[in-house]
Amino acid sequence: MSQTLEAPAPAPSEPSNRVRLSFAQRLLGRPEVGALVAAIIIFIFFMVSAPSFRSAESFFTVLYQSSVIGIVAVGVGLLMIGGEFDLSAGVMVYTAGLVTSMFCWYYGVNLWIGAVLSLIFCLALGFLNGYLVMKTGIPSFLITLGTFFVLQGANLGVTKLVTGTVSSSDISNIDGFSSLQAVFSSSFKIGSVTVWGSVLWWVLFVALAAWTLQRARVGNWIFAVGGNPDSARAVGVPVVRTKIGLFMIVSFLAWFVGMHQLFRFNTLQAGGGVGNEFLYIIAAVVGGTLLTGGFGNAIGVAIGAFIFGMTSLGIIYAGWDPNWFKAFLGVMLLLAVLVNLYVKRMATARKVG
Template sequence: MTSTQEDLVSSTPGLDGYLSRRLFARPEIGATAAAVVILIFFLLAAPAFRSGDSFLTVLYQSSTIGIVAIGVGLLMIGGEFDLSAGVIVTTAGLANSMFCWWFGIDLWVGALLSLALCLLIGFVNGYLVMRTGIPSFLITLGTFFVLQGANLGITKAVTGSVTSPDISQMDGYGRLGNVFSSSFEIGGVTVWGTVIWWLAFAALAVWVLQRTRTGNWVFAVGGGQDSARAVGVPVVRTKIGLFMTVSFLGWFVGMHTLYRFNTLQAGNGVGNEFLYIIAAVVGGTLLTGGYGNVIGVAIGAFIFGMTSLGIVYAGWDPNWFKAFLGVMLLLAVLVNLYVKSLADSSRRGLL
């Protein structure tokens, strides 16, 4: 801030307080403070946490949740939920591996067909929500059970077990592995490509949400569908697009999981939908829609990565992790409501 700006602030009654409220009304402020506290805590409590390799492992763990959490956070800002996001990840990998194994075709073809399937699931979720008026919680809960059952039933019927076939010898495996599960070393520590993809997706989502008309539409439909429609926002198209974004990011993580481990358990992914929602809520996204940002969601996913691995590095019973998630969620809801009230008072002060 320049000396002229400082003089202006000091000479304007209440302006410094207004600027402070504006700062603390940022959705990601609470998550940032929590991340700093948790990071310092585990640095002190878990010596193994202090190495560069451990930190990059935390980033990797955060990225596998954070990529899908970006889409879930955007959808929640738009006023909706997707409880099928966790099993979509597994559906994507199973569709790619089993289709190519059964028909003996290149994995690239299977990956594209898997992408088309996931986008179709997202479209159907959004279309049913918008055309029936049934809450997205119920629509996507139904999708969750359909996909969970189909993942297990179809995999058992095709392979005779609940595990997908090993794809490491199929055509296209090496090139797709380079795209979805590559890694490289910096200073002797391994950096997984998903960390780079996570940061890239987050940066793109920040730009879309904050700098484009589409971002304005997302906030508008989350704040109130009728009001948004009255000012010309394409509500149906925007919400369907958000559901399809969740499905696309779920497909991406499904591809990473498949090409890193070569095979998948058909029951995987159940429960991860709550981790995506927790990351978004901890990052400052309101459950009521219309408020939040992607930076906060990314920080929320980082907190998840730190906590899940920090407990292990500290040598504690990992069963306490779920209890911590519950406490963190409750605290985040309370903090978010307070931050939202600060944001509202800041806007009123500006007027």
């Protein structure tokens, strides 16, 4: 009689173990987990090794540095989840600012007109990139690499033709400057800390992208076209429209950051932006986005951009040689790819189970 009462005793521990295992799998299956752990470790490291990193002013400077990269990285991350790349995004930021600046300076018109024309121009570039990728079947890497070189050459050539130098003219005295500066490059004080508006815009864009991916039908389309375009097309997903739209989102966000740069500094160097396209991709990959598409989220991309901001300024605050920053980026990218593959396997195993 006692044996029959004692025999079932171990049974309750088995569901508990399964619950714990299931929770661990769910946690590890989230794209941003690896980036979050890395961000915490890097944050603690610089808090210990760089005394000037500990101040509130330094933290908000890191947030600002992260936002300038992170705004465009949000769009690039969405595009990568959709299975494509855009190597022209970095140069397009400066193209946007240069179009506004030179058009308004040369013709003497209100800067709002130049900003709208620049937006139309950037959206047209995004549409062209997406259209060529979808209609020709040429990989987006090659299409946007071509766009990158065209924009790089045009930025330098047209700027020198119009202004006689490789930088745009000061636009601070042109009508519309103060109102556009308030929209794209404002800041305010909280005590002794300066908070740039770009940080708030970054948070807004990340929240909108995260909501879209998790709650909106378009989010399902993005994952579908990145995971398997043929299967997505077979179930009625508008693959062409979705991918072209993603390229246009990248170009819109590039335009937005271009406006921020222009109205913060009043002038731009025509050769700027080269290399930033890799920073956007690194932020997305470090944040858990797979290079093969179909996996990732906006929160992870934001954490990846924050890691970039922390590292780029943390090395300076610590008094180290900033040349080591690029080496750190390379190591971080390699580690992120390995972690992302592991996370993807965990997510796949959870779905199968």
